[in-house]
Amino acid sequence: xxxxxxxxxxxxxxxxxxxxxxxxxxxxxxxxxxxxxxxxxxxxxxxxxxxxxxxxxxxxxxxxxxxxxxxxxxxxxxxxxxxxxxxxxxxxxxxxxxxxxxxxxxxxxxxxxxxxxxxxxxxxxxxxxxxxxxxxxxxxxxxxxxxxxxxxxxxxxxxxxxxxxxxxxxxxxxxxxxxxxxxxxxxxxxxxxxxxxxxxxxxxxxxxxxxxxxxxxxxxxxxxxxxxxxxxxxxxxxxxxxxxxxxxxxxxxxxxxxxxxxxxxxxxxxxxxxxxxxxxxxxxxxxxxxxxxxxxxxxxxxxxxxxxxxxxxxxxxxxxxxxxxxxxxxxxxxxxxxxxxxxxxxxxxxxxxxxxxxxxxxxxxxxxxxxxxxxxxxxxxxxxxxxxxxxxxxxxxxxxxxxxxxxxxxxxxxxxxxxxxxxxxxxxxxxxxxxxxxxxxxxxxxxxxxxxxxxxxxxxxxxxxxxxxxxxxxxxxxxxxxxxxxxxxxxxxxxxxxxxxxxxxxxxxxxxxxxxxxxxxxxxxxxxxxxxxxxxxxxxxxxxxxxxxxxxxxxxxxxxxxxxxxxxxxxxxxxxxxxxxxxxxxxxxxxxxxxxxxxxxxxxxxxxxxxxxxxxxxxxxxxxxxxxxxxxxxxxxxxxxxxxxxxxxxxxxxxxxxxxxxxxxxxxxxxxxxxxxxxxxxxxxxxxxxxxxxxxxxxxxxxxxxxxxxxxxxxxxxxxxxxxxxxxxxxxxxxxxxxxxxxxxxxxxxxxxxxxxxxxxxxxxxxxxxxxxxxxxxxxxxxxxxxxxxxxxxxxxxxxxxxxxxxxxxxxxxxxxxxxxxxxxxxxxxxxxxxxxxxxxxxxxxxxxxxxxxxxxxxxxxxxxxxxxxxxxxxxxxxxxxxxxxxxxxxxxxxxxxxxxxxxxxxxxxxxxxxxxxxxxxxxxxxxxxxxxxxxxxxxxxxxxxxxxxxxxxxxxxxxxxx
Numbered sequence: 001x002x003x004x005x006x007x008x009x010x011x012x013x014x015x016x017x018x019x020x021x022x023x024x025x026x027x028x029x030x031x032x033x034x035x036x037x038x039x040x041x042x043x044x045x046x047x048x049x050x051x052x053x054x055x056x057x058x059x060x061x062x063x064x065x066x067x068x069x070x071x072x073x074x075x076x077x078x079x080x081x082x083x084x085x086x087x088x089x090x091x092x093x094x095x096x097x098x099x100x101x102x103x104x105x106x107x108x109x110x111x112x113x114x115x116x117x118x119x120x121x122x123x124x125x126x127x128x129x130x131x132x133x134x135x136x137x138x139x140x141x142x143x144x145x146x147x148x149x150x151x152x153x154x155x156x157x158x159x160x161x162x163x164x165x166x167x168x169x170x171x172x173x174x175x176x177x178x179x180x181x182x183x184x185x186x187x188x189x190x191x192x193x194x195x196x197x198x199x200x201x202x203x204x205x206x207x208x209x210x211x212x213x214x215x216x217x218x219x220x221x222x223x224x225x226x227x228x229x230x231x232x233x234x235x236x237x238x239x240x241x242x243x244x245x246x247x248x249x250x251x252x253x254x255x256x257x258x259x260x261x262x263x264x265x266x267x268x269x270x271x272x273x274x275x276x277x278x279x280x281x282x283x284x285x286x287x288x289x290x291x292x293x294x295x296x297x298x299x300x301x302x303x304x305x306x307x308x309x310x311x312x313x314x315x316x317x318x319x320x321x322x323x324x325x326x327x328x329x330x331x332x333x334x335x336x337x338x339x340x341x342x343x344x345x346x347x348x349x350x351x352x353x354x355x356x357x358x359x360x361x362x363x364x365x366x367x368x369x370x371x372x373x374x375x376x377x378x379x380x381x382x383x384x385x386x387x388x389x390x391x392x393x394x395x396x397x398x399x400x401x402x403x404x405x406x407x408x409x410x411x412x413x414x415x416x417x418x419x420x421x422x423x424x425x426x427x428x429x430x431x432x433x434x435x436x437x438x439x440x441x442x443x444x445x446x447x448x449x450x451x452x453x454x455x456x457x458x459x460x461x462x463x464x465x466x467x468x469x470x471x472x473x474x475x476x477x478x479x480x481x482x483x484x485x486x487x488x489x490x491x492x493x494x495x496x497x498x499x500x501x502x503x504x505x506x507x508x509x510x511x512x513x514x515x516x517x518x519x520x521x522x523x524x525x526x527x528x529x530x531x532x533x534x535x536x537x538x539x540x541x542x543x544x545x546x547x548x549x550x551x552x553x554x555x556x557x558x559x560x561x562x563x564x565x566x567x568x569x570x571x572x573x574x575x576x577x578x579x580x581x582x583x584x585x586x587x588x589x590x591x592x593x594x595x596x597x598x599x600x601x602x603x604x605x606x607x608x609x610x611x612x613x614x615x616x617x618x619x620x621x622x623x624x625x626x627x628x629x630x631x632x633x634x635x636x637x638x639x640x641x642x643x644x645x646x647x648x649x650x651x652x653x654x655x656x657x658x659x660x661x662x663x664x665x666x667x668x669x670x671x672x673x674x675x676x677x678x679x680x681x682x683x684x685x686x687x688x689x690x691x692x693x694x695x696x697x698x699x700x701x702x703x704x705x706x707x708x709x710x711x712x713x714x715x716x717x718x719x720x721x722x723x724x725x726x727x728x729x730x731x732x733x734x735x736x737x738x739x740x741x742x743x744x745x746x747x748x749x750x751x752x753x754x755x756x757x758x759x760x761x762x763x764x765x766x767x768x769x770x771x772x773x774x775x776x777x778x779x780x781x782x783x784x785x786x787x788x789x790x791x792x793x794x795x796x797x798x799x800x801x802x803x804x805x806x807x808x809x810x811x812x813x814x815x816x817x818x819x820x821x822x823x824x825x826x827x828x829x830x831x832x833x834x835x836x837x838x839x840x841x842x843x844x845x846x847x848x849x850x851x852x853x854x855x856x857x858x859x860x861x862x863x864x865x866x867x868x869x870x871x872x873x874x875x876x877x878x879x880x881x882x883x884x885x886x887x888x889x890x891x892x893x894x895x896x897x898x899x900x901x902x903x904x905x906x907x908x909x910x911x912x913x914x915x916x917x918x919x920x921x922x923x924x925x926x927x928x929x930x931x932x933x934x935x936x937x938x939x940x941x942x943x944x945x946x947x948x949x950x951x952x953x954x955x956x957x958x959x960x961x962x963x
Contacts, residue, residue, distance in 0.1 A: 125174025221297025282327025345421020776898025834958025
């Protein structure tokens with residue numbers, strides 16, 4: 001536990017980081033007087049391994065065979081948004097730095113600048129593989145080659161190019177080598193990504209998301225790649241080392257900062273959003289859709305959120321067919337680096353521990369994943385390494401044990417395992433996380449080393465030029481050391497098989513997995529040895545053997561047929577995934593047999609089946625009907641497996657069955673709801689008509705759900721299926737629109753006297769529809785300048801909240817009050833008064849706990865992302881860092897209407913704007929005459945809200961101490 005000196009350290013460190021002193025002149029260990037810096041398990045200890053000025057702003061790290069640590073820096077971070085004259089800045093570009101502990105005392109004392117390059121603008125990923133260094137920096141993956149071993153590149157080449165997200169967090173991240181010899185890497189949703197590999201195959205992927213940087217102004221969903229598929233959002237990709245064979249292995253992320261690939265071939269990732277419950281860590285099934293956007297990328301999750309659906313389920317589309325499970329709900333935060341610890345150096349209990357860094361939560365989370373059904377259960381999440389006494393998401397505030405803003409200095413950007421088995425953590429300090437801001441002007445950074453208390457970990461000497469050294473390196477804890485060793489041994493062919501097979505006796509399952517992969521690469525003799533493992537009693541060995549043979553043997557069909565009745569549902573699901581790209585007539589009989597082992601509760605298995613039969617659902621459901629005896633069973637008597645398969649495949653031939661189930665009093669409300677959902681995902685005129693019919697059934701819950709789907713689907717996939725004017729129309733609103741259009745024509749008529757134009761303008765400003773039309777004119781710079789003062793007061797008091805809020809950006813609100821935040825931070829504040837301020841000023845848009853609305857971001861756990869001063873700054877200057885998904889848009893239609901709010905869907909047929917009262921407006925694309933994204937936040941600043949200094953201090957105190 002931290003002593004009083006430890007608390008003093010935190011306060012002093014915060015003072016330093018906020019600009020009190022130059023950090024480069026002061027050592028952290030001098031401040032702490034050797035007291036512990038971090039909370040972690042009792043048998044481990046943390047030491048400061050490196051710090052500025054050796055490195056600055058470390059974004060990503062990797063370990064080479066010499067045990068050295070390589071770092072990418074982001075010093076020139078967001079110069080379009082941050083003042084490079086005041087912050088640390090590199091005129092020659094960002095750097096890659098090598099850190100080394102030459103004397104083995106547990107602390108780096110030597111640093112080398114490997115490269116500094118103007119093409120490096122906030123690079124976010126590094127992989128050191130032999131003499132090649134892969135640096136991920138959108139729009140490129142750059143490979144620097146050190147041919148003479150002098151720690152400086154002799155050659156530079158662009159490995160891949162065309163990724164979106166230049167100087168953006170949601171962009172290219174680190175490459176990682178897999179045991180199949182391929183390179184894997186993720187990229188965020190700041191698209192579009194139009195990337196051609198060296199075979200000429202082109203990936204085209206995008207989404208509705210734009211913003212965050214001036215370079216991310218154009219993006220779109222529904223882009224089709226050369227494989228004929230639509231991949232959206234952030235992606236996980238694989239490619240061979242020659243730059244050929246680019247393939248999507250997962251998609252529809254928001255921003256997976258890193259991808260961890262373990263020796264068994266399992267992929268792990270974390271992902272984040274600014275919503276308080278939305279961050280997650282999960283096992284990534286190959287080809288999986290992780291559900292951030294709609295399946296075509298044209299809608300944010302907010303557009304698809306259903307009545308009564310919680311944010312996490314809506315956020316990752318967990319109730320939609322076609323989406324894999326989201327994994328662990330880690331809450332609010334900003335996940336970053338991730339790695340699987342496969343070594344025993346820290347102790348056997350830490351083997352198989354998945355480590356996930358979260359800069360927003362000041363923590364390294366840890367999991368011990370276990371196979372569950374045909375996927376993984378991550379198990380209990382623990383705060384493995386943290387600067388906080390108590391978790392900063394859900395602990396109960398206690399004045400004697402409080403987490404202060406000074407406890408939040410730990411911002412882990414990456415975590416890696418060294419050749420000595422120690423854990424290395426990069427700490428990129430900044431008091432702000434997100435919003436493309438940077439408040440640390442000196443670029444301070446650290447590297448921590450986590451090791452056992454009771455033994456000294458020694459960096460091994462590895463000779464990769466010999467077979468013995470390569471076998472030693474194959475067992476290395478460091479990802480790319482073992483990757484390079486595997487590649488070198490594979491190149492030697494069958495001659496190394498005797499040495500390799502002896503190693504299969506190791507007790508470490510990860511080591512055994514590496515050996516299986518290597519054997520499969522060693523020609524026919526190696527493959528034969530691996531084929532024998534398909535009969536192994538150990539399920540894990542069978543799984544790895546199948547994966548390895550799938551990669552190296554070419555035709556997987558003989559192995560798939562052998563395993564159709566394997567007792568492992570995990571392995572059978574692997575077989576299904578392996579068949580995905582085979583012709584349907586070849587895989588159909590095998591998939592039919594694999595149906596017999598299906599458990600309705602196994603979502604991984606279900607999604608694998610759905611992906612494997614994509615485009616052939618109707619035919620496959622004939623087989624499903626035979627297996628589950630559809631002809632003799634009424635739709636009301638389906639078992640759980642039949643219901644799940646119809647829900648996932650949603651074939652048109654089952655429309656009548658689903659309609660019957662949706663209104664059957666023999667089924668539970670949940671079963672009826674699933675039937676309605678399945679019906680809603682059938683893009684067929686008959687499905688739309690059936691849903692309209694369900695809006696009129698006497699079961700209230702069914703009618704309400706059907707009404708929602710009718711209103712929702714007519715704005716996207718069902719747009720052209722029916723004549724919707726006969727289904728839903730509001731004549732009164734149409735009359736009001738017509739009236740206001742007449743007034744607008746008079747306001748714009750320069751032939752009319754000023755007073756007549758003024759009279760019509762004021763009438764418009766006092767009406768919600770008219771006020772929206774005025775805003776559309778203002779946004780298009782068409783509203784007469786001499787009428788601004790005449791309508792300002794009415795616009796600011798309009799009955800429509802959307803009009804009122806947007807009007808504050810264009811009409812006078814009085815002199816802006818200036819707030820001295822550091823001085824306000826010292827004002828004695830009161831939680832109860834702050835609660836009143838929140839209710840009066842903030843709750844119409846924001847929610848805390850169960851109180852308030854969800855128009856803007858939820859603030860329940862805002863204290864996990866901001867300290868008190870940063871929170872006050874966000875209230876005073878809301879446009880300085882607009883939260884992703886809450887950029888405001890003005891959309892004007894050809895009939896003169898204006899809509900203002902959040903763009904939550906942007907399809908080829910219609911867009912959806914959610915206004916500031918929470919109402920969604922579906923606007924056909926052909927009716928849009930003008931659209932523009934606002935540079936300002938929709939949130940009025942503190943001055944416009946009329947907040948005094950005392951109000952600001954009180955509401956900040958309330959939000960920081962809400963329990």
